[in-house]
Amino acid sequence: NAGVTQTPKFQVLKTGQSMTLQCAQDMNHEYMSWYRQDPGMGLRLIHYSVGAGITDQGEVPNGYNVSRSTTEDFPLRLLSAAPSQTSVYFCASSYRTSPSGANVLTFGAGSRLTVL
């Protein structure tokens, strides 16, 4: 049981390049999400998914694309990287304790992205 696996851990891009951050979980969690963490700011939600085939935008979705073709995988795509996307990215998966209950969260180890 690996939990949430994020790759790569580090990446340096040039402005305009594209890349995909991979996120995979083996806990059969329905809910997956991507966050970015910047100095002096809390984690901010980029995109999330409540199940395979369903995605939605979070607080800061511009410049990012996601898809959820399987329960396990939730990749985050940067189509044309910009220096403002330099950040640490976290993927998380979760399940609800009950239909109206809270989510139990598991985070990936994070991916540090630098855009030059």
Add this chain to the structure above:
Amino acid sequence: KNEVEQSPQNLTAQEGEFITINCSYSVGISALHWLQQHPGGGIVSLFMLSSGKKKHGRLIATINIQEKHSSLHITASHPRDSAVYICAAQGGSEKLVFGKGMKLTVNP
């Protein structure tokens, strides 16, 4: 004004001290999460609570729904408790609103 506010932003303590980290929120919640982020960067869920109090080892989390306030207490603090502690409010959906975190340093 942020929906989730944490105080203090930084705290330095001596080993053995009792530590309290505060979190206030302005949104209605179904749960309040406490997370720990070590210098290596990984984020671990410590507690998830919607009422009352929870305890795990030397960590105690409390929440007052009426006052929209939660506290995380660390008893007999140790240098390995040095980390950033983050609270996050969960409303009716799966979305979370995060505080900026509080950096705790425990000196030996």
